[in-house]
């Protein structure tokens with residue numbers, strides 16, 4: 001008998017748990033629940049309504065232009081604010097080229113800095129580096145633009161050019177890449193590093209052949225999100241990248257169009273002019289471009305191994 | 307090619323915390339030595355000093371000597387990377403490289419150390435997988451990811467990976483603790499085969515396993531939490547399990563542990 005009841009008094013084991021009532025909700029708790037739900041929905045709506053409104057406005061006002069194939073093939077060369085037509089290919093190209101070059105400079109620096117911080121960084125120097133990255137994260141884009149201006153244009157006497165835009169965007173992109181890569185590297189389990197060490201693989205080789213490949217898609221996600229962020233930047237472009245209506249791909253000399261500067265170009269024209277529609281269309285193009293980068297970034301994240 | 311290991315007066319630290327104190331022992335070549343003892347007594351810690359993996363942990367440091375066939379692993383001019391090529395390791399949790407195929411996992415040790423010859427790599431992959439009793443199960447899917455195998459298969463993959471670099475000593479830290487009884491038996495059989503060629507040290511919490519696979523058994527214990535762990539005794543497995551010298555060993559083995 002004792003084996004069955006396990007030492008408990010029999011009547012206690014068999015008795016019904018009478019004081020536990022699971023039916024119905026208490027009134028005040030239900031009320032609190034509905035109030036909290038209502039508040040959360042309201043907050044959500046307040047956050048989302050402006051977003052949807054912007055997207056709708058931009059799509060309605062600029063949509064018809066970007067549906068036209070000339071938008072994606074022509075530049076604005078020879079077209080004044082009063083004339084319809086032309087496209088944005090010069091600005092799209094400029095934005096893509098500058099984004100690409102910015103990424104080419106920022107990614108190696110950012111990834112290697114993150115590798116240093118996660119895999120090697122100990123002690124004071126690492127703390128200083130990490131602190132610097134924090135500071136860089138907080139630098140407003142116009143300050144980054146003015147800094148490059150002060151160094152290269154004022155001090156060294158260069159003329160404004162696309163490459164300086166890229167350099168200022170690099171300042172903004174590096175901290176994003178460092179932080180996101182750091183997070184991904186920290187997610188790589190230590191066991192994988194130890195597995196490689198135990199095979200007699202040196203540390204640097206372990207990092208390049210095991211740790212970075214394992215974190216690869218996560219790093220790509222971070223890079224694309226960082227790129228999406230800097231490609232919409234405007235302030236450094238206004239300071240360092242004068243606009244042109246023609247196709248220009250030389251980063252080292254002459255003016256170069258980008259979508260933000262194209263938007264800025266005609267914004268003070270009378271609202272009835274065709275140029276006004278082109279502002280909306282350029283804005284829509286920029287939004288779509290950045291959306292695409294974000295989607296690609298999320299997609300890359302799906303293939304994550306960590 | 308199997309080598310003997312002689313440890314003398316080994317103290318092991320994590321920063322300022324002395325985790326293990328005064329270990330001296332001899333590990334015989336071509337035999338299996340089991341480490342047993344309660345949790346936290348420093349079995350893994352001692353094991354990891356035998357291939358200089360301990361110092362990978364920040365603050366990890368060692369005092370004393372570990373001789374591999376008479377050569378001090380902790381001498382100044384010894385390269386830890388070289389030590390780890392000679393003394394391989396299998397971990398508690400299977401840890402195949404997630405980005406690599408089964409083939410590349412096995413070949414990883416050679417490939418990452420610069421072996422490019424494809425015929426040679428294929429030969430080593432086949433030999434190691436056969437050595438780890440995994441060849442028949444994976445020979446048709448060598449180019450599939452290693453992470454797609456079952457836990458027991460992954461652990462045998464890790465053993466194949468470890469023996470592919472032809473170490474002379476193989477350290478195993480609770481290699482079966484994440485596995486079902488059938489995979490465990492497969493790995494124990496494997497250990498029995500491998501000991502013809504390798505010196506094997508295995509940490510286990512499973513007394514029957516220690517009794518089944520090992521030739522020598524080392525019992526570790528610690529006096530109290532916070533105190534360093536110690537080697538209580540090392541002897542032939544039959545002696546340890548039937549007629550241990552120390553009372554603590556007898557208590558632990560018979561389950562009367564206080």
Ligand SMILES: Nc1ncnc2c1ncn2[C@@H]1O[C@H](COP(=O)(O)OP(=O)(O)OP(=O)(O)O)[C@@H](O)[C@H]1O
Nearest residue numbers: 320323325344345346347348349350351352363535
């Ligand atoms: N990375 C570490 N940093 C600091 N102390 C550690 C670290 N790893 C282990 N220790 C300490 O060293 C001592 C021995 O730990 P160890 O892992 O070697 O025990 P073990 O015998 O392998 O235990 P188990 O059977 O649970 O695996 C413990 O007191 C533990 O807290």
Ligand SMILES: [Mg+2]
Nearest residue numbers: 349350351479
């Ligand atoms: Mg352990």
